[in-house]
Amino acid sequence: MTIRLFNTISRKKEELVPVQDKKVGIYACGPTVYDYFHIGNARIFIVFDVIRRYLRYRGYDVTFVQNFTDIDDKMIKRAAELEITVPQLADRFIQAYFDDVEALGVEKADVHPKATEHIPEMVELIEKLMEKGMAYNVDGDVYFHTPAFPNYGELSNQPLDELVSGARVDLDERKKHPLDFALWKKQKPGEPAWDSPWGKGRPGWHIECSVMSTKYLGDTLDIHAGGPDLIFPHHENEKAQSEGATGKPFARYWLHAGYLNIDQKKMSKSLGNFMTVREICKHVEPEVIRFFMLSAHYRNPINYSADLLQQAKSGLARLNNVVYNLRDLAAKLPADAEAPPKELMAQLEGYRSRFVEAMDDDFNTADGLAVIFELARETNAYLKEPAPSREVVEKTLGVFEEVGAILGFFSAHGDNKELDKRVNELIAKRQQARQEKDWSTADAIRDELNSLGIVLEDTPQGIRWRKK
RNA sequence: GGCGACAUAGCCAAGUGGUAAGGCAGAGGACUGCAAAUCCUUUAUUCCCCGGUUCAAAUCCGGGUGUCGCCUCCA
Numbered sequence: 001m002t003i004r005l006f007n008t009i010s011r012k013k014e015e016l017v018p019v020q021d022k023k024v025g026i027y028a029c030g031p032t033v034y035d036y037f038h039i040g041n042a043r044i045f046i047v048f049d050v051i052r053r054y055l056r057y058r059g060y061d062v063t064f065v066q067n068f069t070d071i072d073d074k075m076i077k078r079a080a081e082l083e084i085t086v087p088q089l090a091d092r093f094i095q096a097y098f099d100d101v102e103a104l105g106v107e108k109a110d111v112h113p114k115a116t117e118h119i120p121e122m123v124e125l126i127e128k129l130m131e132k133g134m135a136y137n138v139d140g141d142v143y144f145h146t147p148a149f150p151n152y153g154e155l156s157n158q159p160l161d162e163l164v165s166g167a168r169v170d171l172d173e174r175k176k177h178p179l180d181f182a183l184w185k186k187q188k189p190g191e192p193a194w195d196s197p198w199g200k201g202r203p204g205w206h207i208e209c210s211v212m213s214t215k216y217l218g219d220t221l222d223i224h225a226g227g228p229d230l231i232f233p234h235h236e237n238e239k240a241q242s243e244g245a246t247g248k249p250f251a252r253y254w255l256h257a258g259y260l261n262i263d264q265k266k267m268s269k270s271l272g273n274f275m276t277v278r279e280i281c282k283h284v285e286p287e288v289i290r291f292f293m294l295s296a297h298y299r300n301p302i303n304y305s306a307d308l309l310q311q312a313k314s315g316l317a318r319l320n321n322v323v324y325n326l327r328d329l330a331a332k333l334p335a336d337a338e339a340p341p342k343e344l345m346a347q348l349e350g351y352r353s354r355f356v357e358a359m360d361d362d363f364n365t366a367d368g369l370a371v372i373f374e375l376a377r378e379t380n381a382y383l384k385e386p387a388p389s390r391e392v393v394e395k396t397l398g399v400f401e402e403v404g405a406i407l408g409f410f411s412a413h414g415d416n417k418e419l420d421k422r423v424n425e426l427i428a429k430r431q432q433a434r435q436e437k438d439w440s441t442a443d444a445i446r447d448e449l450n451s452l453g454i455v456l457e458d459t460p461q462g463i464r465w466r467k468k
Numbered sequence: 469g470g471c472g473a474c475a476u477a478g479c480c481a482a483g484u485g486g487u488a489a490g491g492c493a494g495a496g497g498a499c500u501g502c503a504a505a506u507c508c509u510u511u512a513u514u515c516c517c518c519g520g521u522u523c524a525a526a527u528c529c530g531g532g533u534g535u536c537g538c539c540u541c542c543a
Contacts, residue, residue: 011472029543037543044543074541156538162470163539205541227543228473234542257543258473264535268542295491296481301474301536311480311492318491321505358482367482370490380506384499439501446503457504464505 003058003360005223006299008231008254009155013362018222019252024060025217026052027251029209029226029234030112032069033093034078038274039289039304040260040267041227042104046290046408047257047298048225049106051363053406058360065216066109067209068094070116071202076191086192090114100277103286105408111216115208119194122203122211125245126183126196134244138174140186140199146179149240155254156232163232181237183207206237210250214242224251229268231256258301260293267304275304284309290408291316294365315373316409319400322376323410324466325383326397332461333390340389344382348392351375352399365407372403423454427463430456 003016018024028048031037037045052064069075070090079089098108126142129135134148146152146160153160164178172178182204187193193200213221219242226235235254242250259266267274280289283306292312296302351371358367379396382388404410426445433441446456449465457464 031543032541041543072541156471158471158539229538229542232471232538233540259537259543261536266537266542270540270542292480299473300481302480308480308492314493315480315491318505325505364482366491367489370482373490377507381508384507434501437501443502450504455504457506458500459505466505 003055004362005253005255006362007252008256011157014253016253018060019218019220022060024055024062024222026055026062026064026223026225027209027213027217027221028064028066028109028224029230030066030068030109031093031097032072032074033090033097034074035093035269036096036276036278037100038267038269038276039280040274042100042277042289043260043293043302044225044227044257045101045106046104046293047363048255050294050365050407051223051225051255051298053107053408054359054363057406058356063111063217064109065111065113065213067212068097068112068114069205069208070094070114071192072115072205087116090116103281104277104290105287105411113212113216115203115212118208118211118215119203121215122207123184123194123196125207125211125241128245129183129241132244135183136176137198140184140201141174141182142184142198143175143180144183144237144241144244146177146181146240149244151243152179152240153236155236155239158232179233181206181233183241206234207241209234209238210242210245213238214246214250219246219248219250221251223253223255225255225257228256228259229266257298258296261301261303262305264303280309284313287409288313288316294407295369297362297364297366299362319372319376319409321466322379323397323400323404325464326379326393326400327412328464329383329388329393329461330390330397333388333393336389336391340392344389344392345395347378348375348395348399352402355403359406368403368407372400375399423449423452423465427456427465431463 004013005016006012007014016024026048028044031041048064052062056062068090071086075086075089079086082089084092101108126135129144130137130142132148133145135142135144153163156163160179184196184198184201184207185204186198187200187202191202193202213224224235224238231254239250261267262273262275265271265273277286277289288309289312292309293302295312295315351374354371355368358364358371361367375396382392382396400410426449430442430445433439433445449456450468453468454465455468457466
């Protein structure tokens, strides 16, 4: 079985064939670190984290690079508002990025390059484009000349002239063509600047990604990923610059996720209708956000609402519950007297392969989760048997943990390890009352624990408790 | 004006030619001292509408309606 993925540039699913057999280089456009990121951004981080983990699971040696844009107009503006320097602003929100992303279970990239640490390479690339006649200097500002790159518009599927006739193109008389874009911006008073052959200034937005991606992954990336609003102009421009300079294809596969909407409208900073991960985490566990994101296919738009998040919470709780029970039983059960039924083992293998099949088909996490829910139901039914086999329990747990490692769920870390002393005492007291058939006292204690966020379950294997 | 996406039950959501996965919520039953958790049953003769192709369509083709997005910074 091979992995198929939807390529934005061809607008169809293609088989994954990396440049070098089992090596996959992924570059994902990262955040501009001028603010906390919102859950629309979170979707991108989560989705590409899963894709990365899945490729690794399927035996690929994955190198994942995600940049930080730490110099641009928004950075300068925000730093001025907060009356701090641009590097101070960047430090603050890079730290915030790592904090938020860790809560969401998103792994760190192998490389997290910063734009400001790659200025010399950017200057070098711009010089190369100038030598090739694809860029020109106007009084300290350097532009890429889009008509000089014949395939311009290929990624976004737009002919040059159609892009121009779009009413919103900014007309700038200094540019030779309306779609020419800045590679280097001349310094304005008070702005951070670096030296260059064209005078003091700073890089344009697109050039940083061309430089940082190819520096760490080579001239042709296997996968270039990002949010859908980056297709044009950002990725189109990156592609033009990179291919213009190297003459080689910039990326084999372009992956773009769908939007996260709120009230059916795109969530974005500029529309002001965004919610940060930090805000939402005050109300739900971050893993619920992750589950919510993965419950739909990554390319489809999803709508955010508190109610939908609640639905996700209930669904995830079901899965967490079965995994928790499996762990609990695996520790308590005696070793099997005889070998477990073969059919059960074969069935387990069936679930695993159906999950892989779903994920192989353009990372269909929604379909994959459906398989896991079916496994959960069968597992719960099996656990009702009077004497479940320890081996079956362990093997089943193994499957949950295997897919959990891909999707980022079921880490033992989340289990209730440290039992609060007071909770412990209350449970013991309730047990006492139950033995005396003093149901009103027992129920009162249960209610009290409930109000503390602790749910009790009386099971044949003893009392279990979990956080609500 | 150009390009594109989406429309499946009360809600969310898979499924791209073979007769509608899965989840949430609801109802009934089992289990329980009562619960919780769990299991069983149940909830779309039908996939926005109208035509067409086919033995067969949610799936393909044509037309329409609606919602959203990109073409400016945005994930």
